[in-house]
Amino acid sequence: VDTYPNEEKQQERVFPYISAMVNNGSLTYDHDRDGRPTELGGCTAMVRNLDHDTFLVIRYVKRRLTVMIDIDGKHEWRDCIDVPGVRLPRGYYFGTSSVTGDLSDNHDIISLKLFQLTVERTPEEEKRDREVFLPVVDNLRLPGLEAPLEPMSGLALFLIVFFSLVALVFAIVIGVIVYNKWQEQSRKHFY
Structure with a gap:
């Protein structure tokens, strides 16, 4: 959750903003550009100064990463991010941290719940998932990276x-x- 814009000329995005990034250690989050060069997707989430708790659900099922939010206090989930083709290796850990740009805000993480979902998979899918060693996104085209040259x-x-x-x-x-x-x-x- 990025609560304040750091990029001065940014016009098409309303903050606070939730964004997703998948990294294998070779990319860095660009605070000056609000993470845009490595962003997979995102949505606006007005989470500041509310009288009720806000919730965020992150799901990773069958190489699809989805993020849903409940920020209105109505116990209704709203889609935020949906990215197919995300390949995450097994055996990694979840963690939370806070890194800010020039402006900062206070966010309290009250709880973090993790569930293992049982999903039917074919033997080919099982083998393919075991072969993932680094986190990647299929067919990822980041705006900060150069496009391949035409023949x-x-x-x-x-x-x-x-x-x-x-x-x-x-x-x-x-x-x-x-x-x-x-x-x-x-x-x-x-x-």
Whole structure:
């Protein structure tokens, strides 16, 4: 839960804001940009200065991460985040922490309840889940990362190969000329 915006030009997002991030240790949370470069999804959640408790449910079932919230005190869940293709390894631990940017707020975690859900899986799904060693998200395209380059056209490839060959032939000719001059100079030393 990010309660205050740090990015000055941010217009399309209302704070407080809940966002999700999956990390294998290679990414960092960008406080100056409110975590946008690594965000999987999020929603606005007006959780400040309320007279009732607010609740957040995080579910991870069959490679799908969902977050639902109850912030109105009506005991009704509202969808916040739904991300398919999340692969989390087994044997990790849940934890809570607080890291703030320039502005901070007080949040009390009253309880943290964890439940193991029993879900029917095929043997292939079971094997595939056992092979996950690092947390990843399938087909993840983060805005901060560069897009893959498009394949070259036939003409561009031809020109690159042609000029590479011309440069190679030129280098060989220069090498032969320099070698012949050196040979000629070496013969003059002995006569």
